[in-house]
Amino acid sequence: MGHTVTVTVNGTSYSREIEPTLLLVEFLRETLALTGTHVGCDTSQCGACTVLVDGRATKACTMLAVQADGATVVTVEGLAKNGDLHPIQRAFAKEHGLQCGFCTPGLMITAVDFLERNASPSDAEIRHAIEGNLCRCTGYHNIVNAIRTASAEMRQAASGEAKIAAEVQP
Amino acid sequence: MTVAANPKYIGTRVARKEDPRLITGEGTFTDDVMLQGVAYMTLVRSPHAHARIRRIDTAAAKKEPGVVAVLTGTDLEATGMLPVFIAVPGMNGSKHMPIATDKARYAGDAVAAVVADSRDAAKRAADLIAVDYEPLPVVVDATKALEPGAPIVHEELGSNLVFTYPVKGGDIDKAFKDAEIKVTQRIVNQRLIPNAMEPRAVAAKFEAGELTLWTTTQIPHFVQLIVALNLGLGQNKVRVIAPEVGGGFGSKLQVYAEELLVGYLSKTLGRPVKWTEERREGYLATIHGRDLVENVEIAAKKDGTILGLRIRTVANVGAYLQAFAPGIPTILHAFIIPGPYKIPAFDVEVRGAYTNTTPVDAYRGAGRPEATFAMERIIDRLADEIGMDPAELRRKNFIPPDAFPFNTISGITYDSGDYEPALDRALAMADYKGFEKRRAEAKARGNYRGIGISTYVEICGLAPSKANSALGVGWGGYESARIRVHATGSVQVFTGTSPHGQGHETSWAQIAADALGVSPNDIEVRHGDTFESPGMGVGTFGSRSLAVGGIAVHKAAEKVREKVVQIGAHLLEASPADVVVENGKVFVKGVPEKAKNFGDISMAAYLANNLPDGMEPGLEATVYYDPPNFTFPFGTHIAEVEIDGETGNVRIERYSACDDCGRQINPMIVDGQLHGGIAQGIGQALYEGAVYDDNGQLLSGSMMEYHVPSAEDIPMFNLDHTVTLTNTNPLGVKGIGEAGTIGSTPAAVNAVIDALSPLGIKHIDMPLGSEKIWRAIRAAGEGRR
Structure with missing residues (x-):
């Protein structure tokens, strides 16, 4: 004990005294009871534990909670805003991009970070972006469709916002 | 009236009821x-x-x-x-x-x-x-475990032999005597790690x-x-x-x-x-899957007519027998080996062996992928030997559509089938006719391109209970369902199935909705809690849930509907025969304006002060459904691969499949089941394999050494369907949970071997990783130096 960390998770700041060996994923799941982030392996292969740390998709099993001191973390529980689902969440449901749902939070988080950096990806780019997130149920087909669908929706929303912004210009 | 004749929700892409909680992190898994x-x-x-x-x-x-x-x-x-x-x-x-x-x-x-x-x-x-x-001393290999002097895993048993399981039919000696051509191939289904x-x-x-x-x-x-x-x-x-x-996938x-x-x-x-x-x-x-070695011999005429099949199998069960292990290389494997083909003589013997390895049990398909792989590889070997198109060789030996119900040489009865339309559609999707041009183009690039076909019949349902018992299965093959309509009209379906990704909450709601004349949105499906269930549930495995559990839901809903009709007729002062139940309303045919709401009927059932004479209050029904037979889905899968001439790396360039699972409840979920199954089957064909050393140490001991396919390893899939109903159940449904896994492994391997066949390569054991392919190309005298 004796290590106090302050982490902003899904917009709320938490200060907790923790063991220095505690992994970020354990901090989220067990200290904060945010169990939407899952643990699927112990070798950082599967990506089920992926969360956004300061905007970058990060496997939360590869990081100690003390390393996240001062960081801003977003988990699957923080994707929806004011009850409105994030486009990636809507797209996963629409395209049947999930079956058992265990890998889904990590995949959606990886996709959110990816689409921030590549708004108009090819299927090959999508597949490359998610190759660190394993799914055993879907064969990835509908996950690729979901990420493509989300990107189209996000582009449309962005251009709509740009249009509105242009219209309100004096 | 049977609801299945004119469904409103069955057969439509209803959005999954499971998804809202799973995409927001609100789902509770056991570790949560x-x-x-x-x-x-x-x-x-x-x-x-x-x-x-x-x-x-x-x-x-x-x-x-x-x-x-x-x-x-x-x-x-x-x-x-x-x-x-x-x-x-x-x-x-x-x-x-x-x-x-x-x-x-x-x-x-x-x-x-x-x-x-x-x-x-x-x-x-x-x-x-x-x-x-x-x-x-340690024994890892099942064949070695059965040799004299092998270390004995369970001394009290005296040997490592678990069972010897024969399945025979027809005159096998005559078949091989009459044969104009015989082909023998050793087939290995390597050990897999399920990796849910x-x-x-x-x-x-x-x-x-x-x-x-x-x-x-x-x-x-x-x-x-x-x-x-x-x-x-x-x-x-x-x-x-x-x-x-x-x-789960069996694990x-x-x-x-x-x-x-x-x-x-x-x-x-x-x-x-x-x-x-x-x-x-x-x-x-956690249990492993597959791990069996077979010697497969086929006897045929030069025109491709199959005369007989003789197979000797050794199955590695691992160190202990697990729950369903004895049934997998035997019942679920031996009986279904003939697949879609007429085979006049059949002689299979499966021996099981204990070894010093992790126990082996059901992994998606459980016996059927192994059976289909053996059959589809030997068919391709035969086609190669007699110089016949593999598609036409299959077509020639198909059971014709007028032969159903068909008694197979292995002793089971196929319910229904029509195999040529599925083959033809898959061939068209794959542009099979245009393939040789693509092979030539690949050759010009220094690559090898191949196309592989797999036609399969699988066995689903794993019921009736009496048949299970005769086969040695120590529990019934039924499934249970209870439907409870509350006084306010809200509907709960309790099912004995236990989904883990298959979307039963959605499909069962669709089935119940059509029977009850309400929307799936008004139906809650609950599962996986033994204190809420109808009493006993059997569970979810072997692609049985729909053909058994879904039918139990349908039958329970029909019972509730019947009572709704009776109460409605009473309240509307009409004959039950004239009462219509739809869109949440109950009315006399032709008089929809004088409708009772579904909730009025349920309230009447619980107020119980104005019910037909002798009617019991309440509105619920429980059904234990035990089907009369298994169901037998089928289909054709076609993979097209290109192998890098320099590295031996295999890429699946095109994947086409036409599957027939009878009536589909939710086509979106059906395709999802196929996608995942195909990816797992491709995993076995190209990437996955558990490796032990001679001391019994698992060398592929983590996801770092065992290649679970990633998104970059798997192609997009082109899917189509034919619909051949079964008479086994009132909805005509068969099952789709494992079809992808069964169809895809031989399609992918046949494609790789087809690509390499110009080099004289006849067979390579799975997984077909780049190193193995590169070595095979080099051994054949090709490849860049």
Whole structure:
């Protein structure tokens, strides 16, 4: 004990005294009871534990909670805003991009970070972006469709916002 | 009127009811269950594949701070043995305790349990347990295990032979005597590690004489039954809950040691106990799949007519028999080998062998992928030998559509089938006719391109109970459903199936909605809680849930509908024959304006002051449905691959499949099941394989060494369907959970071998990784130097 960390998770700041060996994923799941982030392996292969740390998709099993001191973390529980689902969440449901749902939070988080950096990806780019997130149920087909669908929706929303912004210009 | 004749929701892409909680992180998986005052269990596992346990010193572990209990096998014999639910004739069953007492029989066999206040304390204490092992000679290979002088895994059995299982029909000697051509091929289905993305976990609490146990299972009712029997509790005092379950694929189709141990420890220690598997631990201690070697011989005429098939199989069951293990290389494999073909003579013998390896049981397809792989490889070998187009050779031997119901040479009866349309559609989707041009173009690039076909028939349903019993299955093949309409009209469906990704909440709601004339949105489907279920449920495996459990839901809904009609007729003062139930309304045919709401009817059922004479109050029905036969889906899968001439790397460039699972309830879910199955089958063909060294150490011991396919390894899929209904059940449904896995492995391998056939290559054992292909190309005298 004796290590106090302050982490902003899904917009709320938490200060907790923790063991220095505690992994970020354990901090989220067990200290904060945010169990939407899952643990699927112990070798950082599967990506089920992926969360956004300061905007970058990060496997939360590869990081100690003390390393996240001062960081801003977003988990699957923080994707929806004011009850409105994030486009990636809507797209996963629409395209049947999930079956058992265990890998889904990590995949959606990886996709959110990816689409921030590549708004108009090819299927090959999508597949490359998610190759660190394993799914055993879907064969990835509908996950690729979901990420493509989300990107189209996000582009449309962005251009709509740009249009509105242009219209309100004096 | 049968609802199936004019469905409104059945056959449509209804959005999944499961998704809202799963995309927001609100789903509760077993490891998410947080119990006040919980203690954590860790198991000490043998590092040796075969070793006598001389002594276990737990003194230091017991002194470790935070330790609650340290127990060895002799302390835990009260948990009883782990169950096996299938007994084939002459089977040599193994004694399987949750914690080994005399010796460890595979690397990963549990030898001690530690319970502590924290996971870290439990692990620290586990490291302090000193086990004095006497290492014994090890046998890993099943064929070697059956040779004289092999190390014996269970000394009391006298040998490693588990069973010898023959399936014969026709005159095999005549077939081979009359043959104009014979082809022999050794076929290996390598051992696979299931890798459901959610590791196993168990949590339990014992309060007021009642045990509540959360577990990652496909069969909560079997877990309830065995935990109750083994721990001496009434079944009414054991509540097993399978909450969200993160994939299973057969690996959660067990009653595992950890379920008995966590249940027992929470009861005896008087505090909640939890165990969560680590992935590397799971590689050792969760069942593996496949692992059988076959010698396949086919007898045929030069025009391609198949005369007979002779197969000798050795199946590796691992160190102990698991729950369904004896049925997989036997019932689910041998009977279905003939697939879609007329085969006049058939002679199969399967021997099972114990080895010092992780136990082997059901992995998606469970016996049927192995059967289809053997058949589809030998068909391609035969086509190659006689110089016939593989598609036409298949077509020539298909069972014709007017032959159904068809009694196979292996002794089962196919319900329905029409194999040529599925083949033709798949060939068209794959542009089979245009392939040689693409092969030539690839050659110009220095690459090898191939196309591979697989046509399959699978066996689903795993019922009726009497047939199961005759085959040695020690439990019925039925499924249960209860539908409860509350006074306000809200509908709950309770099912004995236990989905873990298959979307039963959605499909069952569609089925019930069509019968009850309400929307699927107004129906809640509940599953996986033995205290909520209709009583006994069998569970979700073997692509049985729809053809058995879905039909139970349909039948229960029909019963409720009948009562709704009776009450409606009474209230509307009409004849039941004239009453229509649709869109949440109940009215007399032609008079929709004078409708009663569905909720008026349910309220009347519970007010019970104005019901037809003699009618029982309430509105619910329970059904245990036991089908009259299995169902037999079928289809054709075609893979097209290109192999890099320089590296041997295989890429699937195109994948086309036409599957027939009878009537589809939700086509979106059907396609999703196929996608995942195909990817797993491609995994076996190209990437996956468990590797042991001669000492029984699992070299592919984590996701770092075992290649679970990623998104970059798998192509997009082109899917189509034909619909051939079955008469086995009133909805005409068959099952789709495993078809993808069954169809894809031989399609992919046939494509790779086709690509390499210009080099004279006839067969390569899976997985067809780049190194193996590169070596084969080099050995054939090609490839760049």
